[in-house]
Amino acid sequence: MTVHIAIASRESAVLFSDSQGSTTDAESHGFHKQFVGANFLVGMAGAGDIIMRQFAHLEKSLGYTTEHNVKDVRAAIEQFFSDEVQPFVYGHCVTLLIGCDSHGNTSVSEFEPGKFKHFGPEQGFGTIGSGSQFVYRAAGRNQTLGIVFPGDQLEDLLFEALHYADAANESLTVDDSLAIAMIHKSRSYLTGDRSLRISHAPSDIRAHWNVVSPWWDQLRSTIRAINGQLTGGQRTFCKLQRAELTPTDLKAIETLNHGIQTSRNKLTQSLADFIADYDRIRCGSTTIP
16 A cells, blocks of 8 residues: 655656555555656556556666656556556556656646546646545645645645655555655656665666665755744744734744744755755766765
8 A cells, every 4th residue: 555645836846655565464665666767757556566567667668767758658658558457457556647748847647547548637736545535634624724835846845745745644554664756857856765675766876775865864854844843833823813912922933934944945955965966876976975
């Protein structure tokens, strides 16, 4: 069982995926459930044998280092089901795709072959797997409470996706060992929990997972710090329920605002450093300064 959470803005997108595999008798962890192409990301939920065969097909037909228009990726996935999978098991898998169009704009689309022959419409958000009901529940609660996630920078997408990954982790069939795949300016990036057995990503990244994965610890720590500061602000604003907000409270909000800006600057710099290191590995450098 699993959860995939995909969020896309114009030039950036993220795909968060857990690592738990479950049967009726046991569970295991550390699985990499994504395919990380040069400028596209695929997450699948459902029958493991179909997923592995699909990823092998993508590796052979599209590869990890050649950029592809999102239309071509959709066609390759749909063709695989048409050619290689028996129709009576179409409903055993669901696919979530993040891809880029010819202008570098990213989007999320979902494919349910048990219901439809083709991918659904492009959108900015999608989630699949057993944990998706927890994600949608959290999103609905946020809407009711007036909680929004403004901004469309990569930092904003990471913050929002981690929020929903925490919600999905309430499911017994989802763990918190995450693979974090990103698209930024038409290039893919991957980091995540050190314990993951990375299997469907460029060979240089698989070989240097011990270098790439620690970046997630740093990014996550900063996101958690921002979340803690936001929680402090929300507690202060709760005084509005009794119309008891004071100038002192507003001063505290101002202090929190400054702290969040400092943390966001740190997150932005960490992301820039991560991307630079990743690109050095991608280009063949094995020495990371």
